[in-house]
Amino acid sequence: MDLNDTPELADYRARVRAWLEEHKHEAPASRGDDDASVAARRAWQRRLAEDRLAAVTWPAEYGGAGLGPLQQVVVNQEIGRAGVPGIFDIIGVGMLGPTLIAHGSEDQKQRFLGPMLTADEVWCQLFSEPAAGSDLAGVQTRARRQEDGSWRLSGQKVWTTNAQHAAFGLLLARTNPDVPKHKGLTMFVVPMDADGVAVRPLRQISGEAHFNEVFLDDVRLEPGSEVGPVDGGWGVGLTTLMFERVTIGLGGEGFGWRADRFAHALLDDEACTRDPETRHRFGAIATEFLALRFTGYRMLTSLQRGQIPGAEGALAKVTTIRAAIAAGDLICDVLGPAGLSDKRFGELVSDMPGLKSAGGTEEILRNMVGERVLGLPPEPRLDKGIPFSELRAKEREAVA
């Protein structure tokens, strides 16, 4: 067991720390979503990218630092320590860029990766739909190829972070409904300013709108907009989801939910720190957060050894949400009604019911871990081998 840096890593850390010390006055003060804050956050990402601190694990030829996950974690830790925001477009740089690097054409890489990295062009992920979340392969957004090789796109996407700021989206659409559903999907690059694209914010319990709905009405896509093979979009999407797990895994305590932070909140009423029930609840919650921190180090050790993070990481997400729900509940019991509107914790309470379903619902994650890690048999499925176009009829038949 060794959590210390190797001499090389310590040296890297020292350089990152010195850089941040020198440049942190350039960092934006606000992490808000208003236009001025977003502009400042994009400028800060550009600054980080210029000195190769934005995409640490991307190959150098695309503007990354060409380093490993450990160096990425060091950068995340040092950014946290300096008290400055990280990059603005985590979804683009963390998940969509790596997908393009893995599956995109050389032209696409040359065209898109540079501006993505500097946040001159922000990206969004257009996968989920109102009727396709856990069962993502059921997307109904339809792309039809035209005679000139261009595409026509119609449908609706949802839960789209940053759609209002995005220049491009990576979109999963159905290109062939007459084959089983995983086999008729294709991944596309969609310009968000194209005719027929409409973005509408979705407000959540807290009143904030962290997500959008995106409507696509007969949007024209240039020939060559597809990423990876036509009808091979499912494999491309799996790559994105793998990078999503890595990004969340390496982000670790990036949400700022740490046992010690909640301890400070309890001190608001010193009497409650002597209350046995409060102490018991807090001890249990803090234990889950501690387990998460050290599970993160175990995952990192695997990554460092070149192992691809598996379904186990899904359990970390389940624990994170459960512990955060319990923590918000406890803090508000201690602070009383005022806690619900407290800037520090009110959002925690309000955001959790939705976050339970984000990045995979708890139920679907438990299925995945049960089947892939424990080797338990899947539930019987009605959609195996059935062409997508016949599924609706099949579903109705099953209900009748």
Added chain:
Amino acid sequence: MNFALSDEQEFLKEAARGTLARVKTVAAAREALDGAALPDLWPAAVEAGWPGLLVSDANGGAELSALEAMIVFEELGRVLASVPLLGHLPATFLLDRGGPAEVVAALAAGAERAAYVPARPPTDLGEGWTVEPRIGITRAPAPSFADGRVTGTVSWVPDAPGADHLAVVLDDGRAALVAAADATIEPATVYDVTRSLGHVELDGAPATPLDLGERDTASAWYIAQALIGAEAIGAIEVALEVSVAYAKERHTFGRAIGSYQAVKHELVEMLRGLDNARSLMYYAGWAAQDKPDEFALAASALRLAAGKALDHAARTQISVHGGIGATWEHDAPLYFRRAQLARRLLGGTAGAADRVAGELLTAARAEAA
């Protein structure tokens, strides 16, 4: 950064599994419910070098760390092996630091056995060094030392019956060595027959003060917490393996029960508990060596997480197996008994939760000041 077991630690784990595989310990645990004697595993433990695990090289021990002791305990927990190390190892930790060299050498070699007579360190709420009561939850002051003699009562002491020496933690946070022959030890094994327990009565027993301070006696408590947590991890692992295997082969309504989400999700919850506890075991092992200020927090978190997870795992193992899981035909009740007693010993999982809170609140108060 390398947060995994080393090759040597993996080897120690394999070797421990091999040693324990020579005896059918789970079958013996079942027979012991009907009064049969448990097999004596001490010679095997001596051969494996476990009694001297925490003793320094100079005193004839292996000079390994708490993590290696936890690795052995995980293996003991898997097969419910009854080896009196929960009492012996924390005692040797104390005696190695401040006891007579000849006694320590005999303990390291396994020629003699010691039992740790525990006292819980003071909390942030101002309680002193306290011990388990025989009944109820009101803790009593630890034994006191005066004029070369120790007086006091400590209940539910692991591995006290059959010990040669007692390492007694005192009400002032120091410790003293008492010959077991000078104490009254009433066997108190209950419910989980693989766990040897005794009530220790010291009535002016001649004692040698140990040359050590509160930091060491506190560490002994947290080592015991960590060991009981590690032992639970092993038991969860087996409960999960057995339950998953059964959920794959048992069919209802034409399909394996493990395909139903209601069953699958509970099995995944067992895995989640196991995985979290294992991360905390590594944390405790790392803290013992590299971050001693966090050892109290880490060991208490491990104790709590593992104790709760074993409780859930033992119950789930029974429900996954249906009615048969609640009978003596199956091993599940043995693991259930292990879970129920273990979580109530040495301050209990509730005490560990309180300690986690206390450690973090203390740190927060210091930062706020």
